[in-house]
Amino acid sequence: MASRRVVQALRGALATPPLRLSAARSRVCFQCQQRWSSVSQRQGSDRVNFPGAVNSSFTTDLNFQRATEADAMPTYRYLDQEGQVIDKARGEPDVTDDELLGYYKTMVTVSILDLIMFDAQRQGKVSFYMVSQGEEGIGVGSSSALRNDDPLFLQYREHGVFFQRGTTLDDFIAQCFSTKDDTGRGRSMPVHYGSKKHHVHTISSCLATQLPQASGAAYARKIENARNPNKDEHRVVACYFGEGAASEGDFHAALNIAATRSCPVVFICRNNGYAISTSTLEQYKGDGIASRGVGYGVDTIRVDGNDILAVREVTKAARALALSDGGRPVLIEAMSYRVSHHSTSDDSFAYRAKVEVEDWKRRDNPITRLRKYMENKGIWDEEKEKQLRSDARKQVLDAYRKAEKEKWPPLANMLEDVYAEVTEEQKEQLVMVKEMVEKYPEEYDLDIYEGGLDALKSTVEAQR
Amino acid sequence: MVAARLLRPAARLLRPSPSIRPTATFQRVSAPTASRWRTYASENGPKEMTVRDALNEALAEEMEVNPKVFILGEEVAQYNGAYKVTKGLLDRFGEKRVIDSPITESGFAGLCVGAALAGLHPVCEFMTFNFAMQAIDQVINSAAKTHYMSGGIQPCNITFRGPNGFAAGVAAQHSQDYSAWYGSIPGLKVVAPYSSEDAKGLLKAAIRDPNPVCVLENELLYGLSFPMSEAAQKDDFVLPFGKAKIERPGKDLTIVTLSRNVGLCLVAADALKSKYGVEAEVINLRSIKPLDIEAIVNSVKKTGLMMAVESGFPMFGVGAELIALTVEYAFDYLDAPPVRVTGAEVPTPYAQKLEEMSFPTPELITEYAAKLLKV
Structure with a gap:
């Protein structure tokens, strides 16, 4: 933006006296003061003291830094693929059996809802639908660790979040069918749900616009938190997006502003391997999305998105971190695999092999992993599984049939x-x-x- | 066409009804010049104030009464604003409410939209609206549409403001008018102040309005002084949206214009009077959306001739819309086809002589008016 420098220079010359220097001298921002002193480089110092970089050591080796696979950020997990706790020394997670069963039911219900609604689109009942298959764990796991009134900004593949927050099947399907019961009054595409009651901002189709908005909403929370002496009522904002959206300029703006303004926001990236047809190999060259968080000075962690207990634990810690020191942003990169097509407008077998998808579906997905863990624990069996699946299917179909007959908004x-x-x-x-x-x-x-x-x-x- | 008719029922305008517009008081505002600086005539009565100071006063007053209002933009805090509109606000309201942003329009516009969705009332300053193009997705797709798309559960009380339109010596990428762009979006309200009273009254109204509002200021007007009436000096002064102001009454020709062009048209109207003895009526739109079509129709009923003057590009612009509306609702009162004077169909050139030829001037307006009047 060199051009605007020119404008400013002109402005200074034409209209107003150049106040910048005197202003800077009289009022130095306290954050800048912490970062660098106004005194220049000390003689003989082995470390840099430029305004833009502090405490970097000088070197005489001419080396370009290069990200290599060897130093990729590690991925946090709690359970292995067989549903066994990896670090036995850490003991059992801080979750009750009832809560576990609740998460499992929500994930299974979402996966069945997805299948039925996908077919509904193919039958022409709704114009569009997006499924979240393979990523149920990220939605359910993360939102279970947030307060129910933490404001949320979602992308469109986080159905688990809605149901974890208490959205009913009736609510969700009414939105897809645009009936009179749709709280969005029939104005948005299917899946673009929003709910004042559940503190979820209405989903926007434009990719990544929710990221800077989440920083802004977090800034509002920051001000509110500062006024509220009761720490238990302090809130953070959580913002979900895919790894494709992280290529948009808005992602960079959001992280940079959240970091510079110290906003209490938890960014949750679902890295599912594909942005419609673009695989991550073509989406970026670096170490995923997590490496970018570090670059913006944002506390960052990478987690196995198929391990719902790990996602839950990480989000819980991230929430606490986001509220520390008056507010700070945190980035979570949750790794998973998009089992589904991007949306009903996409046939993913045009760009990936069916066998690859089947392999992921069978070998590693969040539902099977939690099921194995619960079976190991002795609180789940084949009988219960059958019952749950048939009940969930019935509930979805009931809501579906009800919505089909419902009138349109006035x-x-x-x-x-x-x-x-x-x-x-x-x-x-x-x-x-x-x-x-x-x-x-x-x-x-x-x-x-x-x-x-x-x-x-x-x-x-x-x-x- | 059908849609246009549905949207603007002509019947309402032609029906004899008591005018809801307050009677315009005749206020002589000759084209201001840069040599007129702020003075205090007396303790009471009107005083002179620059547009810059009027905007500053509006911001300070609204921040004073409403703790939810904050201003965010590039250079607004420590540097007092690229154009000094936010001068002194950092010292008065602190760094939580007057915030310097990193250079990323889409980012801080998005942050402001998010803050508005979360219940604050942000004022988002763009250093100029030229740079707001980077953020136009946030303005249009998020700010303007969210209230409707959410089924009315998410209001977005936000004000986007900054200089818009023609500026001097800054060429194609820093010198264009976005009135028509924002004016075409349902969900947005758009105002373009001319005088200091306009600036204060409209900006205050914009901050108070529950909808997203774009306040399109003009850089070349910032330093100009205008009289501020006693009423306008008070801190409860707001101007209603959708109400134009008759800056100069006349009986022979209606000139509809906005922002800086109002000043040019007033000079042109004086020239028309002295050269040809005709009285042109100059209407300052003040508000682009909603638009006061009633004021235009009433004026055309009286004069029979209509001319639109604006500084955007000629095609699909504000001038085109003004003429279309006039023809739709006042065709039978027109004695000749309406005329528009606009910016030239060219990216603004840098060379001064070329730049002069790219935008309306008083001479050009006078010339076209004379042709229309056949004098």
Whole structure:
């Protein structure tokens, strides 16, 4: 942005006296002061003291730094693929059996919901759907370690988060079918769910826009936390995104601003190997997304996303870290494999072998791993598994059939919420809509909308 | 076309109804020049104030009354703003509420949107709206649409502000007008102040409005002084959106314009008066969205001639929209086809003589008005 320097230089010359120097002298930012003293390099020092780098040692070896596989960041895990606790010395995790069963049920329900809704799209019942198969562990595990009122910014593959927060199947499917019960009032694509009650911001289709927004919401929490002496009520913001989204400029802006403004935000990257068809081999050259966090001065950890207990433990620690020192950002890179197609608009077998997918599905996925752990523990068996799967299937289908028959949101909804208040023009438009549908009753079937013509009339009357 | 009709019911405008617009008081504002500096005429009554100071006062007053308001942007804190609009605010409100951002428009615009979604009332300063193009996704796809797409559960009370439009000697990438861009988005409100009263009243209204608002200021106006009425000096002064101001009443020609062009049009109107003895009515739009079409129609009913003056590029611009609306709702009152004077269809050149030819000037406006008036 050299050009804006030119603008500024011009500005300084034209309109206003150059205040920068005097301002800088009189008010030095305390953060900068901590970072470097205004005194220049001491003579004979073996370490750098430039404003932009402190405590870097001088060297006479001309070496370029290169990321190698040898020093890739390690991946934290708790259970091995057989569901056995790896570090026996650490003992059992801090989770009750009921909680374990709850997580398992949520993950299984989500995977069954995904299958049914994917088919619903193929049958033309909904226009679009995105499945989270293979990544149920990240959603359920991480949100189980957050407070239920920590605000969340999601991407679109985190169904587990919703159900862990208490969203019902009815709520979720109503959104996909845009029925009258959709809290989004039928305005967003399927899966772009939001819930005030559950503190989840409505999902945006634009990739990575939620990242800087999460930093901003965390800044708001930071101010709120500072005013609240009760530490138990302090909140963090959690922000989910895929490794593909981390290539967007917004990712870099969000991490940099969150770090420089010390915002209490937990960034959770789901690295599932594919951004639609682009594999991570073509997405980046460095050591995943985690290495970038370190570059921005953000505390970072990499975790096995198929190990729900590890994800839970890591998120719990990250949350505590994010609230320390008045707030700081934390980055979690959760590794997994996207078993599903990207969305219903994608056929992933055009760019990856079916055998590869089948192998991951069978060999390592979060549901089987937790199942093995629970079986080892003796709290789960084949019988219970069958029962759970048939119950979950029935619940999903019940909600599905109910939503199918449900009416659409009231017609008058169409023009509301563009602005906080309904404008004069919009009120007039609604009157015209009413006159139109009254004039041609054969052309417009209003019974499919909640409340039908009566609701439209009463809205028009109320706005008068 | 059908959509346009649905959106703007002409019947309402033609119906004889008591005007909801307050009667415009005649206020003589000749084209201000840089030599007019701030003075204090007396303790009471109107006083002179620069647009820069008016904006500063608006920000300070709103930050004073509402602890949720904070300002974030490049250089806004320690440096007092690239254009000194935020001068003194850091000292007064501290570094939690006046925040210097790293150089990343999409990032800090996104941060402000997030803070707004979380319940704060951020003022997001773009050093100029030229740089806001990097952040336009956050402004349009997130700020403007989230309230609707969330089913009304997530309001976004945010103000985007900064200089917009023609500036001197900064060439193509720093000198263009985005009024039409933001004006076309449902969910956004857009205002373009001209005078100090406009600047203060509209910025305060923008911060208070629960919707996302773009305040398109103009760099060349910052240093100019305008009279501030006694009412405008008070801290409860706000201007309503969607209400234009008749800067100069007239009976022969309606000139509809906005932002800095208002000043140019007032000079042109004086020239028209002295050269040809005609009285041009100059309408300062103040607000681009919502747009006060009623004021335009009422004026055209009186004058029969309409001219739009703006500094954006000619095609699909504010001028095009103004003329389209005039033709839709006041066709029967027009004596001649309406005319627009706009910026030239060229990326703004750097060379001074070429730059001068790229934007409306009082001479050009006078010339086109004379042609339209056949004088």
